Amino acid sequence: MRAVILAAGQGYRIRLLSKGKPKCLIRLLGLTILERILYACRGAGVREFLIILGFEGERIRRFLGDGSRLGVKIFYIPCPDWEKGNGVSLHAAKRYIRRGEKFLVLMSDHLIQPELLQRFVEEAAACPRSLMSYDEKLGELPNMKEATKVRIGSRGDILGVGKGLRRYGGVDCGVFAFTPLIFKCLEEAFAINRFTLSDGLNFLIRRRAIRGFHIGNFYWQDIDSRLDLSIARYKILSRLxxxxxxxxxxxxxxxxxxxxxxxxxxxxxxxxxxxxxxxxxxxxxxxxxxxxxxxxxxxxxxxxxxxxxxxxxxxxxxxxxxxxxxxxxxxxxxxxxxxxxxxxxxxxxxxxxxxxxxxxxxxxxxxxxxxxxxxxxxxxxxxxxxxxxxxxxxxxxxxxxxxxxxxxxxxxxxxxxxxxxxxxxxxxxxxxxxxxxxxxxxxxxxxxx
Amino acid sequence: MRAVILAAGQGYRIRLLSKGKPKCLIRLLGLTILERILYACRGAGVREFLIILGFEGERIRRFLGDGSRLGVKIFYIPCPDWEKGNGVSLHAAKRYIRRGEKFLVLMSDHLIQPELLQRFVEEAAACPRSLMSYDEKLGELPNMKEATKVRIGSRGDILGVGKGLRRYGGVDCGVFAFTPLIFKCLEEAFAINRFTLSDGLNFLIRRRAIRGFHIGNFYWQDIDSRLDLSIARYKILSRLxxxxxxxxxxxxxxxxxxxxxxxxxxxxxxxxxxxxxxxxxxxxxxxxxxxxxxxxxxxxxxxxxxxxxxxxxxxxxxxxxxxxxxxxxxxxxxxxxxxxxxxxxxxxxxxxxxxxxxxxxxxxxxxxxxxxxxxxxxxxxxxxxxxxxxxxxxxxxxxxxxxxxxxxxxxxxxxxxxxxxxxxxxxxxxxxxxxxxxxxxxxxxxxxx
Structure with a gap:
């Protein structure tokens, strides 16, 4: 399975911390967040990556090169319109995805426990539909306002996704496996001037084409602030x-x-x-x-x-x-x-x-x-x-x-x-x-x- | 895969040695020949056996029981007409073989190296046609007159089988894997009053439905005499x-x-x-x-x-x-x-x-x-x-x-x-x-x- 990594966003709030570089290049216990994601994927058997570049993309490209240093292959896709929304970033990968190919989608600023990715990739390979991870450990999330909520049906189907969702059972962790159908759904969202991945997801949901993956006790961390970085550091160290x-x-x-x-x-x-x-x-x-x-x-x-x-x-x-x-x-x-x-x-x-x-x-x-x-x-x-x-x-x-x-x-x-x-x-x-x-x-x- | 074992024959020449019991019950280094065959099959993953009984069949049944002592399942098939030929013995298994089932056929008086059986079963499982083993180490065979010769084509096909064959490259070792087509071929042979397995094989050959399995350096031994027993003993001991x-x-x-x-x-x-x-x-x-x-x-x-x-x-x-x-x-x-x-x-x-x-x-x-x-x-x-x-x-x-x-x-x-x-x-x-x-x-x- 190949993986698309959305690395175009700017990360406003963390800008001071990252001194103007993309936040996925912030160091966390000796490795950048992006390196941690690539290594975790490699451990799950993923060896080829499409990285979507936007804000300061050249720095990312210069830092990772062709990926051989990490034992993987990286292909870069610039996305000039990234500021419209992360749905547009993902859509930039469309012409590089093969017909019927199942592919992973990850956020460049979400730390993911390597074991979580391993299990997710196994499950995604076995599931004919799209798959998205969600976390039910809501008590552990510091910032529920900013989180993308997920409503899950009784049989594991995803029923709704969005920041403003009022009834929800979990939170989106930013780990997806899609079929190329997602691009069609994104285009439907673009047609009504909605440009985020969540908007595309809701069209996928309408087709009943996506299932949920409950991450259980595995950890993940969206890194948006200095506090998030400390939490991420703690999570890594406590599971070594x-x-x-x-x-x-x-x-x-x-x-x-x-x-x-x-x-x-x-x-x-x-x-x-x-x-x-x-x-x-x-x-x-x-x-x-x-x-x-x-x-x-x-x-x-x-x-x-x-x-x-x-x-x-x-x-x-x-x-x-x-x-x-x-x-x-x-x-x-x-x-x-x-x-x-x-x-x-x-x-x-x-x-x-x-x-x-x-x-x-x-x-x-x-x-x-x-x-x-x-x-x-x-x-x-x-x-x-x-x-x-x-x-x-x-x-x-x-x-x-x-x-x-x-x-x-x-x-x-x-x-x-x-x-x-x-x-x-x-x-x-x-x-x-x-x-x-x-x-x-x-x-x-x-x-x- | 299940195995059919032809244990109906009498073994004239060895009768004195076996004191009236079937020769497959002669002891060879602490185990009867038949036990050695069953254990070797078990090592190759074969757990169910159909044993064709003829001469003194009750003794075999009494000795082995349902096979639980050996960790296998045994089903007995009496064949009253066994004296006609071993083709008739094999045909007695017809109604116990399922449609399209690939099954092993072994002789109860042929010692087979366990590793040979393992490789044969692997190959038979991968081969859609029937398969028969042959030995090219002709110099090592003491009694070429009695051996069933085999002619092998350049691509591994079997071209002819029989004791009287004049041009041949190998000798039949008595290890086969058949599809139920063999029963039809045996019936064609019976129709012209030929009752041995070799006769049935030749009808299978005419259909190009059987391939050869070259046993290389593995050993086997048809046990027909006191000398054969000594040779078998030597072969077992030298490969321990x-x-x-x-x-x-x-x-x-x-x-x-x-x-x-x-x-x-x-x-x-x-x-x-x-x-x-x-x-x-x-x-x-x-x-x-x-x-x-x-x-x-x-x-x-x-x-x-x-x-x-x-x-x-x-x-x-x-x-x-x-x-x-x-x-x-x-x-x-x-x-x-x-x-x-x-x-x-x-x-x-x-x-x-x-x-x-x-x-x-x-x-x-x-x-x-x-x-x-x-x-x-x-x-x-x-x-x-x-x-x-x-x-x-x-x-x-x-x-x-x-x-x-x-x-x-x-x-x-x-x-x-x-x-x-x-x-x-x-x-x-x-x-x-x-x-x-x-x-x-x-x-x-x-x-x-």
Whole structure:
């Protein structure tokens, strides 16, 4: 599917903020709004774009070029009459759309959650009619007066669109999928001197040719003011975590990692650099253990754990998620774990050189890679991702994931009870592996029944 | 796709061997030939069977029941006239085949390589005409006189079928996919008093309604004599290895593991029992190291390595491959490795209690799970299996896979150079992990270019 992006409007109210450039070129957490839209589309499988230019269009063209920098193809369509209304802007795309082609239409100043776009594109591809997104979370909208309201029928049909609508169930989020019929509808609106997209939509509605797409809990944000920008920033940052983290990550690390991500995001720092830094910080912690400074070693280990969350957040925030990044991060994490346990063992053994200490160290070393190993092997054996929260029974509360393990290391370092830390690690990790072996066996029986 | 299995014939020549029971019930490496055919079909996605019964049909019905024991559905069709010819047997299925249904036809006394059936079913599903398999490896056939010859046209069409054919390029392997047109062709043959399947085939050929499927290097075996049984046994055993093993496995272990598999196969021993035994044997080896008996420990470690090949062979030979089996085997192998290295370290440290020994032990422990970890994580990151032979460059010759590592352990134990064994393990495994990190990075660049 191709996408048409309406980037002709001026954005009066935000003009001071944007210093005379089109508002879609305002930076938001290291990327312009328009780049965020293009990347989100790319993630949904959209690779070709028609961008409608009006106000300061040359700046947009100069900034994005042919799109190869972003891994997409961009074609620009100037629209001299853009000031008449955004319906006129969209109509400028008419002669570039193929017969019967279903295409996306997005606003260049609407931030859209990437996952929302993905679902929307899937649904649009399956739906023969046009599709428009709407948001029912009306309580969260700061400026209802300016919003384009939408009335939705009981079967998901759109019954009316407009700013002045008095009965409505949702608000237009500016994400559409159209068939070329929209151009005919726009022309009908032009004929009665109405030039906005909403006017065209109402002719489409009269034909019963458009259905609604309820966005549920996904976020979007029309950016019209400084306040909108702050809200957008908050929305992006608060959805950077995958939800698959352990509880230490959720309760403690995330507060810090979000702050760090927010600060790093404006610099030219890649997620892979952060992964390597997290690894090096863990090595420093291991060395501090060896140098008999468990207190600082523990703190530094926890810092490494926090940084281990930053790489993923940064990658998602800047659309830099890559298979290699995840791969390298996993391998480095395993080495970091093992070096940390080695450091702890050296520390304890230097004060207490007994066989018991060596045995406990061995147990901890043995268990360290097992959590990941079980999960990965489960995926390759059964073709399903291993989801600890669903599959680990009551053991999901054990701090056996990486965030939990590093937390144990921190606590044992700070309290100078490193041997007990090793013991806890050894017991928890190996016990969970054993538990998983049996629980997977049971799961398998359930499947074949 | 459903399958019709012709199990009505008597098998004169083999009668002594089969003691009066139908020859498809002769045991071959722990399973009857008919069970092997059903399992192979199940592996190719075929779950419903129509079995044509004639000679001693009740014994077959009693043995297989409704098929639920094998995870399939079986429907039996008695054919009183089976002695006329196998065309009559097949014709008995006519009223159970739906209009336009494409169905498989197999001989109950032809052993077929499971992978052959898989490919054949895929091809048959894609081909609108009937399909029959043929084998061009004529040099390997012991009894050309009895074989049904096939003449193949330049475009893969079948031009003629028969025992007496003088010009031919291949031999019929007894694997067919038919449309219901075959019944009409059989009736045309019956009308001129010809009752074999070959006669029906020739009417199908006259309509240009059948194409050939070249089986390439896959094996099959018509079982007619004691010699055929031995050949079949050899063919099964020689294809039990996946080809993904390391060179120690290929050159050394396989000779022993094949022999063990061959002996275990007639007992009620599951692959999972063998996996657990292999694990326990490794633990014994670790204990022998701790008890300062490196020579025996080394030998026992190698025995564990051999057993580690038996579970997979046994699973494939008895159609018992299961995701859980592979999962458990992987986890147990990792623990076995770590215990072995722990045993070796204890042995060395008891004679040489230095920090260097501990450091080397740590390196070896650290590297032990990394080989598998890299491969599994690669699969989940890139969606492709990691193939060491293609992706490890020159390091594929290093003994870094499990068979190689256990071989190092054996040699170092036998020569009583356990410290060097640990050192070699530590260097090789960690070096290969590092190498993989960089080579995967390069691979990724190639993909995005």
């Amino acid at each position: 975590n995958t939800g698959k983290e352990g509880w230490v990550s959720r309760v403690i690390n995330r507060r810090f990692s979000n702050q760090i991500t927010r600060r790093l995001i404006n610099y030219n720092i890649t997620p892979n650099m952060v992964s390597i830094s997290s690894f090096l910080v863990a090595i420093v912690s291991a060395i501090l253990f060896i140098l008999k400074m468990p207190f600082y070693a523990g703190l530094i280990a926890q810092f490494s754990s926090i940084l281990d969350g930053v790489d993923g957040e940064l990658a998602r925030a800047k659309f830099l998620v890559s298979p290699f990044g995840g791969y390298m991060d996993s391998i480095l994490d395993r080495y970091a774990d093992l070096f940390l346990i080695f450091g702890m063992s050296s520390y304890v053994y230097s004060r207490q050189p007994t066989g018991t200490v060596l045995l406990i160290s061995f147990l901890a070393l043995m268990g360290a890679p097992m959590s990941m190993l079980c999960k990965e092997r489960f995926y390759s054996a059964f073709g399903l991702p291993f989801i600890p929260d669903q599959m680990d029974g009551w053991t999901r509360h054990l701090p056996a994931n990486r965030d939990g393990r590093l937390f144990i290391i921190m606590v044992s370092g700070i309290l100078n009870q490193v041997l007990y830390g090793l013991l806890a690690l050894g017991i928890i990790t190996n016990f969970q592996t054993l538990y998983r072996l049996f629980s997977v066996k049971r799961m398998k029986l359930k499947t074949t029944d | 290895n996946t080809g993904k093993e390391g060179w120690v496995s290929r050159v050394i272990n396989r000779r022993f593991s094949n022999q063990i598999t061959r002996r275990l196969i007639n007992y009620n021993i599951t692959p999972n029992m063998v996996s657990i035994s292999s694990f326990l044997v490794a633990i014994v080896s670790a204990i022998l190291f701790i008890l300062k008996m490196p020579f025996y420990a080394g030998l026992i470690a190698q025995f564990s390595s051999i057993l580690d090949g038996v579970d997979g062979e046994l699973a494939r030979a008895k159609f018992l491959v299961s995701p859980f089996g592979g999962y458990m085997d992987s986890i147990l192998d990792r623990y076995a490795d770590l215990f072995l290295i722990f045993g070796m370290s204890s042995y060395v440290y008891s004679r040489q209690p230095t920090g260097t020994v501990l450091l080397i032990s740590f390196l070896a422990l650290m590297g032990a799970p990394m080989s598998m970890l890299c491969k599994e994580r690669f699969y989940s990151a890139f969606g492709l299996p990691f193939i060491p032979d293609q992706m490890d460059g020159w390091t594929r010759h290093l003994p870094a896979n499990r068979d190689g590592r256990l071989f190092i352990i054996m040699v170092s134990g036998i020569l009583n150079q356990v410290l060097y064994g640990l050192l070699a393990l530590g260097i090789i495994t960690n070096f290969q992990t590092l190498y993989r990190l960089f080579s995967v990075k390069r691979m990724k660049l190639k993909t995005t270019d």
